[in-house]
Amino acid sequence: MSLERIDRQGLVLLGCGKMGSAMLEGWLARGVAPSSISVIDPYPSDRLESLAQQGLRLNEAPPKDPAICILAVKPQMMTDALPQISDLAQGGTIFLSIAAGSTLAYFERVLGDKAAIVRAMPNTPAAVGRGITAIVGNGAAGVEALDLAEELLQAVGQTVRIEDEAQMDAVTAVSGSGPAYVFHMIEAMAAAGEAQGLAPELAMTLARATVAGAGVLAEQADETPERLRVNVTSKGGTTAAALAVLMDVQTGLAQLMRRAVNAAADRSRELGE
Numbered sequence: 061m062s063l064e065r066i067d068r069q070g071l072v073l074l075g076c077g078k079m080g081s082a083m084l085e086g087w088l089a090r091g092v093a094p095s096s097i098s099v100i101d102p103y104p105s106d107r108l109e110s111l112a113q114q115g116l117r118l119n120e121a122p123p124k125d126p127a128i129c130i131l132a133v134k135p136q137m138m139t140d141a142l143p144q145i146s147d148l149a150q151g152g153t154i155f156l157s158i159a160a161g162s163t164l165a166y167f168e169r170v171l172g173d174k175a176a177i178v179r180a181m182p183n184t185p186a187a188v189g190r191g192i193t194a195i196v197g198n199g200a201a202g203v204e205a206l207d208l209a210e211e212l213l214q215a216v217g218q219t220v221r222i223e224d225e226a227q228m229d230a231v232t233a234v235s236g237s238g239p240a241y242v243f244h245m246i247e248a249m250a251a252a253g254e255a256q257g258l259a260p261e262l263a264m265t266l267a268r269a270t271v272a273g274a275g276v277l278a279e280q281a282d283e284t285p286e287r288l289r290v291n292v293t294s295k296g297g298t299t300a301a302a303l304a305v306l307m308d309v310q311t312g313l314a315q316l317m318r319r320a321v322n323a324a325a326d327r328s329r330e331l332g333e
Contacts (some may be wrong), residue, residue, distance in 0.1 A: 065208065068127070069126050071097050071126055071129075071212075072145060073097060074100050075101055075137075075141065076101040077132065079158055079187075080099075081105070081107070082187040095117075098123065099118050100119055100144055122145060128153065128154040129154070130158065131167075135159045149174075155167060156177075157177065158180050158181070160236060160331065161331030164197075164225055176201040176205040177200065178195055178206060178209040180193050180195045180209065182236075184239050187216075189215075189216055189217060191216045192219070193219050194220050194221070196224070196228060206221065229328040233322070233328060234321060242271060246267045249271070251263070289303075
């Protein structure tokens with residue numbers, strides 16, 4: 061991991077909740093020194109207090125010209141938090157936002173259109189190093205800014221680049237909110253198992269392991285998810301009977317998921333207005 065610029069100039073993390081903490085642990089695991097990191101958070105965790113004993117700068121004045129500043133506070137807190145780091149926009153600092161719904165135009169109004177700003181949409185599996193994050197930059201964010209942002213985000217999973225910020229609402233609806241859909245599917249599968257007579261703990265164990273295992277298989281297999289589905293579906297068998305319900309053109313999962321993703325995307329657009 062080539063992060064010489066961060067080692068030389070430092071990194072600022074504004075906000076250290078669940079996502080910020082996951083990213084921080086990923087950077088430390090990749091060899092970023094605690095002394096290269098400044099964290100600004102009004103309610104520091106015990107972990108941050110411990111890292112402060114190892115050289116991490118906690119709620120101190122940030123370096124004059126850090127390599128990058130990650131904006132990881134909740135969108136509704138952004139207006140109050142940004143003034144703490146707005147002076148950094150006068151230098152060459154790159155700004156990386158992981159705040160859902162906060163647009164590049166919003167940050168340009170606060171930080172100026174000459175500031176290099178990268179907007180990112182991570183998801184919660186980043187906490188176990190299995191996240192996926194989409195990024196897009198403003199006009200001032202060149203190749204170096206995108207490369208550095210991507211390198212930092214890859215500490216907690218995969219990254220993809222999009223060309224048009226308008227796609228970020230759909231990204232939010234699919235991968236940003238998507239883990240919650242999968243968690244609910246586990247709940248629903250377990251409840252269905254209970255209805256068939258399984259003990260609650262057994263039903264949950266079966267549902268959780270099945271979804272987790274199928275996800276790994278879908279990611280690692282050479283075949284498409286469609287092909288994997290066909291491979292495990294015997295004509296006239298139990299899986300075929302279940303899929304006849306799930307794949308019903310009018311009431312099946314595809315139509316339900318389309319409605320769910322559309323609702324999430326619409327809400328993302330509303331938050332960005």
